[in-house]
Amino acid sequence: xxxxxxxxxxxxxxxxxxxxxxxxxxxxxxxxxxxxxxxxxxxxxxxxxxxxxxxxxxxxxxxxxxxxxxxxxxxxxxxxxxxxxxxxxxxxxxxxxxxxxxxxxxxxxxxxxxxxxxxxxxxxxxxxxxxxxxxxxxxxxxxxxxxxxxxxxxxxxxxxxxxxxxxxxxxxxxxxxxxxxxxxxxxxxxxxxxxxxxxxxxxxxxxxxxxxxxxxxxxxxxxxxxxxxxxxxxxxxxxxxxxxxxxxxxxxxxxxxxxxxxxxxxxxxxxxxxxxxxxxxxxxxxxxxxxxxxxxxxxxxxxxxxxxxxxxxxxxxxxxxxxxxxxxxxxxxxxxxxxxxxxxxxxxxxxxxx
Ligand code: 1CP
Numbered sequence: 001x002x003x004x005x006x007x008x009x010x011x012x013x014x015x016x017x018x019x020x021x022x023x024x025x026x027x028x029x030x031x032x033x034x035x036x037x038x039x040x041x042x043x044x045x046x047x048x049x050x051x052x053x054x055x056x057x058x059x060x061x062x063x064x065x066x067x068x069x070x071x072x073x074x075x076x077x078x079x080x081x082x083x084x085x086x087x088x089x090x091x092x093x094x095x096x097x098x099x100x101x102x103x104x105x106x107x108x109x110x111x112x113x114x115x116x117x118x119x120x121x122x123x124x125x126x127x128x129x130x131x132x133x134x135x136x137x138x139x140x141x142x143x144x145x146x147x148x149x150x151x152x153x154x155x156x157x158x159x160x161x162x163x164x165x166x167x168x169x170x171x172x173x174x175x176x177x178x179x180x181x182x183x184x185x186x187x188x189x190x191x192x193x194x195x196x197x198x199x200x201x202x203x204x205x206x207x208x209x210x211x212x213x214x215x216x217x218x219x220x221x222x223x224x225x226x227x228x229x230x231x232x233x234x235x236x237x238x239x240x241x242x243x244x245x246x247x248x249x250x251x252x253x254x255x256x257x258x259x260x261x262x263x264x265x266x267x268x269x270x271x272x273x274x275x276x277x278x279x280x281x282x283x284x285x286x287x288x289x290x291x292x293x294x295x296x297x298x299x300x301x302x303x304x305x306x307x308x309x310x311x312x313x314x315x316x317x318x319x320x321x322x323x324x325x326x327x328x329x330x331x332x333x334x335x336x337x338x339x340x341x342x343x344x345x346x347x348x349x350x351x352x353x354x
Contacts (some may be wrong), residue, residue: 041292056125066315207230208243240252253279283308285334287318287323
């Protein structure tokens with residue numbers, strides 16, 4: 001079993017030095033990403049193993065983060081299952097045929113051998129990435145049933161996920177079939193990444209904060225649990241993350257996560273009070289500080305370290321993804337600042353001079 005510091009922290013074993021990676025560390029903030037992607041659509045680049053591997057490694061090389069996050073997207077599994085979907089630049093995932101009626105849900109493809117075969121470029125990309133990363137662990141990921149189903153039902157990005165939440169209420173059985181389909185889709189995508197060499201997984205439920213606790217428990221948690229159960233027999237930490245989901249933190253953990261990602265709206269020490277004792281946490285520097293002074297950034301980083309100091313394990317991350325307009329040097333400097341902190345609990349003063 002690897003002794004990489006990120007994996008130790010995710011298992012609740014503290015390292016002397018903070019570990020850090022960033023959600024959306026690969027991608028548009030990096031000029032080398034923009035150069036490599038030129039002439040290839042986002043989703044085509046995800047199924048080109050050489051491209052996906054290189055894009056995954058780029059931010060590790062540049063920023064010296066402690067983990068890679070596999071370059072892909074939460075809608076890649078749907079595309080590999082045969083659905084028409086693309087990532088429109090400046091918009092996000094857009095489905096050719098939104099899935100809105102019982103008939104649409106009944107017509108979803110069966111996830112059989114064809115789907116397993118279509119995951120081969122993903123497995124190959126993971127193998128190439130892991131070989132390239134060496135001792136740095138690779139985190140695999142997938143989208144959780146609510147967030148992926150929301151893109152399918154709405155047809156694209158949505159502010160309030162109204163159609164999805166209405167479907168849940170008006171056609172609960174049809175919704176349950178859709179969510180179960182996505183759980184299998186995403187769960188098998190996670191499993192493929194782990195079997196090909198990923199050392200941890202993160203299940204993103206970015207938009208789940210739109211739901212009440214009651215709606216979550218009835219209509220979503222069982223399906224997120226089914227997705228996570230697909231890797232529960234494998235020896236890898238399972239991180240679960242939602243945005244604006246402070247009210248769902250214990251319920252999301254109970255879906256079968258072993259560590260919780262926390263967004264920047266909830267302080268880590270408060271999150272710890274809501275979670276079972278000993279739960280490792282990940283987060284949660286406000287991405288807004290990437291656009292402030294270095295002094296403000298490092299003060300926020302120290303505050304996050306202090307708030308996480310009481311956890312059994314803490315992996316530093318942003319509270320949500322790296323914004324595309326981020327100056328990459330700001331991220332590199334933040335990583336070296338964190339790696340130079342030599343007393344996490346006393347993070348206020350104990351920073352070595354540059
Ligand atoms: O043209 C481009 O470069 C497209 C931008 C882009 C990138 C780089 C998209 C479109 N997806 C990705 C990669 C991606 N997506 C990664 C791997 C890279 C990394 O983290 O370093 C990951 C983990 C995701 C996951 C993802 N996709 C989520 C969950 C995480 C989150 O940020 O909340 C979500 C919600 C998506 C949907 C999506 N894909 C792309 C966009 C712009 C969006 C969001 C659209 C919206 O606002 O609804």
